[in-house]
Amino acid sequence: MTSDSPSAPETSVPSCYRHPGRETYVRCTRCDRFICPDCMREAAVGHQCVECVNEGAKSVRRPSGAPRGGGDWRPTVTFALIGLCVVAFLGEIASSRFVYELLMTGVAVMPDGSVGGVAEGQWYRLVTSMFLHERPNGDALAITHILFNMWALWVVGPPLERMLGRVRFLALYLLAGIGGSVLLYVLDPGGAAVGASGAIFGLFAAFFVLGLKLGIPVQPIVLVLVLNLVITFAPGTNISWQGHIGGLAVGGLLAAAYAYTPPRLQRMVNVAAPAVVALALLLTVVVKTAAIPGSVL
Template structure:
């Protein structure tokens, strides 16, 4: 009689098929893995996996896929804006400058306010710094109105134009207002030139996109009347900023679709050069005439 052994020996070896080897990550050959890229089917370890719409992909496939993805843009070019950081930064700069005036108004205004004669004699920085100063205490309405306007329409414009174009609009409108003060005024402070530039931008964009422009026209009209009715307001800075702001926005909004970014950059530089050249070539007409 034959009996079974209590402890059978190891099974007889079998021949291993060529495809039975354990797969390893294509980037890390020392790591076993049974997960494959959904696009190229290369084995990938957890460090090389990237979550895709379906399953996982390897690093190279994700990189190649991103090249074909068309990223969103703002309405008139540039990257889309979710948080209007430029608007908040401009608000903060204006408020900080005003706090400096609260501490020492005479020193700040004497050194940084827009003055046509001072710019003519080499203090060119006043063309910019004067646009961040406001009437010193006890006057508060000046900065309150300008910052309210920037808070109200700045984020919308920044989202439509993109942060870089919005920055160029604000600064060139401010510069345009200062240049107008230089040529036809004397001394001024305030962000009003830049704010009126934003008003002009809203008008151009509303027309370009087919929006109802009556609200914008009322806004511009009321502020234009106040400019000439309320004493001690620099109409030069307001109109200069309004014209430059509308011009820059028109160049952005009506730029040709082909080579739009190059066109916008080129025309921005042209406007900047014209404004700088006006200060370098011409004397302050009204100030010297008086």
């Protein structure tokens, strides 16, 4: 194995070629040099450095008025996730059936008298529940559920999406949300929950892990995490702590895999890490379902 610097030991931490004091594990997909978040420019696959983007732009006719230097980057996955949650919230307002048909539960009697849940073969609830939020039902405070989650996604989502890239960011978000649903299913199969909080907690954990790796200040995210955990476990709150902790664990685990993998293995881990986590969650659901009397298994 060779090192970028002839005098550096094999165990040295790579740093950005434009900002030598910044540690990073991301390489430009064109020149293969290490780049920090400030130097990343979204490419068709992965990220490119500023110099490669500018070099490539010389051979492409630029439409009049188009932004330069990677300025056209947008956190499209973050925006799409927020949009899906808002659309789902409007569906909840329109019909209560929209909620109980899609909320997360292991096995429960629904308001229409039917029995539903993951144990009844409705595995889609593991995913759909993360786009639902508390239904207003005349309670003015209920809307704070979706407002806080969407604010958190708006604040934390774009920087994480830029650091990880759209595919890895989406994988982390979805798997963290599913991780929260799975932990609820394992520990309280008769319970019910809605909300993007599990996925949001996964983003908090990922930001903390990547922040430590890249030297980004993490004190604000630690404060937000501590406050939310206090609220989660406070007496009298109707909050699914399993969803929060499950999302936190999965998000932190995936972020650690992305951040601390040696560069030569990065491409493989980008695919393998989410796949392994998804398989582990799948097997957990299968085992739990088989243990519930009368389940589809």
